Amino acid sequence: MDGRIGTVTRPTLEEVRRAPKVVLHDHLDGGLRPATIVELAREIGHQLPADDAESLGRWFAEAADSGSLERYLETFDHTVAVMQTHDALVRVAREFVEDLVADGVVYAEVRYAPEQHVESGLTLDEVVAAVQEGFDAAVAAAGGRIVVRQLLTAMRHAARSMEIAELAISWRDRGVAGFDIAGAEAGYPPTRHLDAFEYLQRENSHFTIHAGEAFGLPSIWQAIQWCGADRLGHGVRIIDDITVADDGQVTLGRLAAYVRDQRIPLEMCPSSNIQTGAAESMATHPIGLLTQLRFRVTVNTDNRLMSSTSMTDEMVALVEAFDYGWEDLRWFTINAMKSAFLPFDERLAIIDEVIKPAYEELISGS
Numbered sequence: 631m632d633g634r635i636g637t638v639t640r641p642t643l644e645e646v647r648r649a650p651k652v653v654l655h656d657h658l659d660g661g662l663r664p665a666t667i668v669e670l671a672r673e674i675g676h677q678l679p680a681d682d683a684e685s686l687g688r689w690f691a692e693a694a695d696s697g698s699l700e701r702y703l704e705t706f707d708h709t710v711a712v713m714q715t716h717d718a719l720v721r722v723a724r725e726f727v728e729d730l731v732a733d734g735v736v737y738a739e740v741r742y743a744p745e746q747h748v749e750s751g752l753t754l755d756e757v758v759a760a761v762q763e764g765f766d767a768a769v770a771a772a773g774g775r776i777v778v779r780q781l782l783t784a785m786r787h788a789a790r791s792m793e794i795a796e797l798a799i800s801w802r803d804r805g806v807a808g809f810d811i812a813g814a815e816a817g818y819p820p821t822r823h824l825d826a827f828e829y830l831q832r833e834n835s836h837f838t839i840h841a842g843e844a845f846g847l848p849s850i851w852q853a854i855q856w857c858g859a860d861r862l863g864h865g866v867r868i869i870d871d872i873t874v875a876d877d878g879q880v881t882l883g884r885l886a887a888y889v890r891d892q893r894i895p896l897e898m899c900p901s902s903n904i905q906t907g908a909a910e911s912m913a914t915h916p917i918g919l920l921t922q923l924r925f926r927v928t929v930n931t932d933n934r935l936m937s938s939t940s941m942t943d944e945m946v947a948l949v950e951a952f953d954y955g956w957e958d959l960r961w962f963t964i965n966a967m968k969s970a971f972l973p974f975d976e977r978l979a980i981i982d983e984v985i986k987p988a989y990e991e992l993i994s995g996s
C-alpha cells in the first residue's frame with residue numbers, strides 16, 4: 631500500500647510508526663513480550679497455556695477476545711504470576727519501555743497494580759522501586775527520546791486503594807504521576823474507593839478511573855461527580871447519553887455535555903473495547919462520533935499483549951476505519967499530551983518541541 635486513496639494521502643504504517651505518539655492508558659502487566667513470559671515462567675515453574683512464544687502470543691489474543699471484561703481479565707493471571715520478583719519486574723519494565731520507543735512513543739503513562747506483585751514477599755515500595763529501575767534504564771538507553779511516568783492502580787474489588795494512594799503520593803517526585811482503579815467494573819462502583827480519591831484531592835494529586843467500559847453512565851457519573859476523576863479510562867459508554875436523530879441532529883444529555891464542556895479526557899482503547907464487548911467493531915466504535923463532536927479524545931493501547939496491538943496499530947486501524955489523516959492523528963496526540971499528569975511546562979515543551987514540529991513536517995510532506 632503506497633498510502634494514496636484517490637488524491638488524498640493516507641498515513642502509512644511506517645509513517646505512523648515514526649510519528650511521535652503519546653499513550654496515557656497502557657498496563658504494564660498487559661504488555662509483556664511473549665518470549666519473556668516463557669522464560670520467566672520456566673524460571674519459577676509456572677505452567678503456561680502454551681510453551682513457545684508465538685503460540686503463547688496467539689493464546690493471549692484469542693483468550694482475551696472473549697466479549698466479556700471478566701474473562702478478558704483472567705488472562706492476566708499468567709502475566710502477573712511471572713512479575714513477582716525484583717529482577718522480573720525490572721526486566722519487564724525495561725522491555726516495556728524499549729518496545730514503546732521502537733513504536734515511536736515519546737510520552738507514556740504506564741499503570742499496574744502494585745498490590746498484585748507482592749506474592750513472593752516484595753513490599754509495595756520495593757515493587758514500585760523495581761518498576762522505576764527498569765523504566766530508568768530504558769529511558770537512559772533511549773537517550774531522551776521518551777518520557778515515562780508510572781500510574782499506580784488499585785484493584786476495585788479489593789480494599790487496598792487508600793494504601794496505594796498513599797504509595798502514589800510517597801513516590802510523586804520519583805516517577806509516579808498519578809493513580810487509577812481497574813478490574814471488573816460491574817458490581818464495584820468507584821465510590822467504594824471514595825476515601826482514596828478524597829485523600830488524593832487533598833494532596834493536589836491526579837487520578838483517572840476506569841469507567842464506562844463494562845458498565846454504563848452511572849459509573850461515569852460517579853467517577854466524575856462523586857470521585858472527582860481528572861480523566862476517564864475508556865469512557866466509551868458516554869455514548870449512551872448522546873442521541874443522534876435520523877436527520878443527523880445530535881443531542882447531548884447533561885452528563886455527556888459536562889464531559890465535553892469540561893474537556894474531560896477520554897482514554898479510548900478501541901481494540902481492547904472490541905475484545906471485551908464494549909464496542910462492536912472499529913468502524914462502529916464510538917470514538918468516531920466522539921471525535922466528530924470534539925470531545926477530548928485520546929487513543930491508547932490498554933494491553934498490547936492481549937490485543938496484539940501497539941500505538942501505531944491503533945492509529946492505523948483508526949485511519950482505515952474513519953479515513954483519518956495527519957491532522958486527526960496530531961489532534962489525538964496533542965489531546966493526550968495536554969491531558970498528561972505532568973506539570974504544565976513539561977507538557978508544553980513536548981507539544982512545542984517534539985510533537986508539533988514532527989507533524990508539521992508530516993503534514994507538509996503529504
Ligand SMILES: O=c1[nH]cnc2c1ncn2[C@H]1C[C@H](O)[C@@H](CO)O1
Binds near residue numbers: 902
Ligand atoms: O481495560 C481494563 N479494564 C479494567 N481492568 C483492566 C483493564 N485492563 C487491565 N485491567 C486490569 C488487569 C490488570 O491486572 C490490572 C492492573 O494493570 O488492571
Ligand SMILES: [Zn+2]
Binds near residue numbers: 840863
Ligand atoms: Zn485499562
